[in-house]
Amino acid sequence: MWDHLSVMTVKQLFTSYPYATDFFSSLPNLQQSEESSVAAYFAAIEEDTLQDLGIGRQELLDQFLSFMLQMEKLKEDKVKIESITIIGGRDKQGKVEDIELTIHAGEIVCIVGPTGSGKSRLLADIEWVAQHDTPTNRKILINGQLPDMRCRFSVEHKLVAQLSQNMNFIMDLSVEEFVSMHAESRMLENIEEVTSHIIAKANELAGEQFNPDTPVTSLSGGQSRALMIADTAYLSSSPIVLIDEIENAGIDRQNALRLLIDKQKIVLMATHDPILALMGDKRIVIKNGGISKVIETSEKERENLILLTQIDRKMLAIREVLRSGGRINEIPVELEEII
Amino acid sequence: MQLITVAGPPSAGKTSVMLKIIETLQEETLKVGVIKFDCLSTQDQILYQKKGIEAKIGLSGNLCPDHFFVSNVQDCLTWSQKNNLDMLITESAGLCNRCSPHIRDVMAVCVIDNLSGVNTPRKVGPMLKLADIVIITKGDIVSQAEREVFAFRVKQANPSAIIVHVNGITGQGAREVGQLFKGAQGVDSLTDYHLRFSMPAATCSYCLGQTRIGQNFQMGNVRKMDLS
Structure with missing residues (x-):
């Protein structure tokens, strides 16, 4: 050279x-x-x-x-990741974790379990592509095979992108400068086009609109989350997106998740919000450091999701009344029935 | 005896990250000790000792911390041999961005945090550029995009380093770095070892205690700014 x-x-x-x-x-x-x-x-x-x-x-x-x-x-083009497989190890008591779970690109899998149950360890196992060499003794396969172990330490082959409620933008840049900086680091050629597309998408997801020249640090919580998700969908090199709750404020959560799966991401979401949990195809239940079971979202649950979403909309409408300085004298009849 | 030199800007999270890494090594019954180099004062040895880690502090006072480090590092190694440690980690703060405590053939680690801003990797000298492992911290509070851009800039500044993310609070990533530490080359004595890069020079009248300001009092290694 x-x-x-x-x-x-x-x-x-x-x-x-x-x-x-x-x-x-x-x-x-x-x-x-x-x-x-x-x-x-x-x-x-x-x-x-x-x-x-x-x-x-x-x-x-x-x-x-x-x-x-x-x-x-x-x-260079990377190997496309179509699936990850989690092969069970042992829980904290040494009990065998009898599981082999394959998650495909475009799938949403939720993770539920109390604090300290081992959610983070599972996600760390995936990120590290564990090969019986972590405390859980789990094994992770990529596309059904043993992966190239170099991905453990390579910045460009990082498997997992993370998104959580604690994350903030800290850079002193406008939305446009920020996104194009990220695009540059991905060595893209059509930076302008990608940037404006991402901003447009983020605006579709955000409840309130923002401009390309808005500083990223002055975006609202919902706007920030919307921009982070749109940016991750289009620009992150990582095929797996790990989400730790998405607060139900100022962002269209259903479409945000759809955007990620449209971009063929594997979405893993730690959540205790029933609406988010039922948006997943499956959910992993974690107990004592091990996967105790995997629940597939049933037809009945999907029907209930529609109902829950309606209740949620009503709650949001009531919130909107509060926000604009009104009184909450009327509670919708359907909500009263539940109470 | 394994030796690892860890350096990084103040408040980057060196101690938190080391505590998490050492915990995972202790689980494997490795005896790890830490010597913390600082300038004026530090209470960090207490944090280490609470976890049952042998720890000593070295305060450089009015000396350049890097020079102080290199004059003491062999004694530190002897101390840890006497204490039958399997691994010694030296931790020092890089205060001037030009610091370079790393030693050839001794595993060198730089800790740097996401909050320091995406331009920082370009500004940090040999401490980052000549490290074998770069640990990036505080990734849990910035966006994915910022993490990616930051890691990319670190890679630009030191293309051959292994770059890892460690969360100093939850310990995410610590176990994996612990495995890397276990691969450090053994050292019996540092005599005749070389620093990876020369340390910042400072031999002027002010090094010798001069306090007065003015042309007449500047002697020795003095350099003038170009303000034209």
């Missing part, structure tokens, strides 16, 4: 590999050296400058090459 890169001028390098500018951004004198060859550029960096940068010349060259190789690798 060096033979090929070293003879290019710095300018040519930037034209052929735009991301290379990132590497040079912390190095000195770019303007003057654009016409010199890459090799000449590195040779011309003064010893004092290297000392200040905290790196030796050979190390800098090695880092440059390894940077270029890694960035090229990011562009």
Whole structure:
């Protein structure tokens, strides 16, 4: 690779590999050296400058090459993940976890169980692609096979994207700048198009509209969640999305989940909200650190989901009355019946 | 004896993460000790000792913490050999971003947190760029997008490092890093080992206690800013 890169001028390098500018951004004198060859550029960096940068010349060259190789690798297509399989291990008491569960792309599986029951451990096992080498002794297969174990530590092959109620945006950027920054890090070519598409989708999910130039830090809870979900659906490289509750405020949860499964994500959702739980195809019940059973959402439950959703809408309507300064004198008859 | 040098900016979560990692190693009956390097004061040894971890502190006071570290690290190793430890972890705060406590052929870890902002990986010197393992913390409070961009920037700054996310509160990811630690090369003595990179130089009149300001009092290794 060096033979090929070293003879290019710095300018040519930037034209052929735009991301290379990132590497040079912390190095000195770019303007003057654009016409010199890459090799000449590195040779011309003064010893004092290297000392200040905290790196030796050979190390800098090695880092440059390894940077270029890694960035090229990011562009390669990855193995598409169609399913994950959880093969049971043992619970905290050593009892055998008699289970083999395969989850396919586009499926939603909920995880229920009290705090400390082992939900996080299950998710960690999936993320680590456990091979009988975790406390639960579980084994995880990808596409029905033993996966390439390099995915454990590779940033670009990270299996699990996470989304939880505690997460916030902390960057001082507008929505548009934020999304396009993420798109850039995925080395996409049609950044503008993807960005505006994601913002439009997020706005469909959010109860209240926001603009591309709204700072991400001033989005409401619902808007933030909507943007996080739309962004994860389109831009996250991870095939599995792990959700820890989605609060029922300012976001269309049903469509948010649909967006993720339309993008062929595997959705795992830890929740105690009956509406979210019934939106799943299955739910895993965790007890004592082990999977105690897997419940498939029944027809009856699906019917009840419709009912629960109606009740939920009514609750939201009452909330809206409260929000706009009204009185809550009328409770819908259906709700009274339940009480 | 295994030795691991851990460095990272202040408040990145080094101690929390180490506590979680060491817990998983203790489950495997490994005897792990920690020496915490700090500048003015620290109570962190109590946190370690509460978990039954042998811990010592080294305060650099008015010396450069990195220089203090390297003059003491062999003694630390001897201490842990005397205490029959299987593994010694040295923990030091990188205060100037130019710090470089990492030693060739000794496993080097950098801890850095998501809250420090996506431009930070570019600003941190050898502490991050020459580390073997980069642990990213506080991923539970920022968005997935920010985590991905941050990890990408860390990868750009140190393409060959293993990058892992560890949650210092729940311990998610700690066990996995513990397994990596177990693979650290053994060390009997650090004599004749080399630092991975030279430490920041500081030999000027102010190092020797000068307090007055002005041209006449600046001597030794002095550099002037270009304000033109």
